[in-house]
Amino acid sequence: QARRRVQRQQRVLGIDRQRLYHIARGDDDEGRADGLRRWGLGTLGLGWAAPGGIKHPSHLLSDVADAALGGEPCAFVLAIRDPLEQPARCKEHWYEAATKHEAAEIVAKIQFLIKLHSESLKLSGGPAAGAPNPT
Numbered sequence: 001q002a003r004r005r006v007q008r009q010q011r012v013l014g015i016d017r018q019r020l021y022h023i024a025r026g027d028d029d030e031g032r033a034d035g036l037r038r039w040g041l042g043t044l045g046l047g048w049a050a051p052g053g054i055k056h057p058s059h060l061l062s063d064v065a066d067a068a069l070g071g072e073p074c075a076f077v078l079a080i081r082d083p084l085e086q087p088a089r090c091k092e093h094w095y096e097a098a099t100k101h102e103a104a105e106i107v108a109k110i111q112f113l114i115k116l117h118s119e120s121l122k123l124s125g126g127p128a129a130g131a132p133n134p135t
Contacts, residue, residue, distance in 0.1 A: 013095060015109060017116075019058045020078070061117050065090050067110040069103060072096070076103045078110065 014021035065079040074097045079090040097103035 011095075013106070015106075015113070017061070017113065019060055020064065020110075021058045022056070061110075061113050062121075064110065064114055067107045067114065069107055070094060073100050074098065074103050076107050 010024070012021075012023040014023055059080050060083075063081045063083055065081050067078050068076065070077050076095050076097065078093045078095070080093055081088040081090050095103075095106075097106060
């Protein structure tokens, strides 16, 4: 993850059909195990306060508003809605891939998953279809 005005942080961006995961990356085998341990604790809400821990270890794909290539050659940005704020505000998360091709591939995959998720909501009659909110 490439943060503006702050030291760059080495992360592995995990993607599945439901979530995006930020996993701390170690330089050696012990570091990888430590990163996975922190990720597991962070997922349970226990590891974010630890030194080097990740405050938000995952985001729902339904909270990802957009994915786009950034201004730098290997950079890309994800706009992620904060579900706790009303009205929902988007925060930009900047990332840097190893190559331009890898960045474009990641953005294309995330855009596909965003589209897939919004289409499944439309078919199920969820919020994207304009269904009334049961309150």
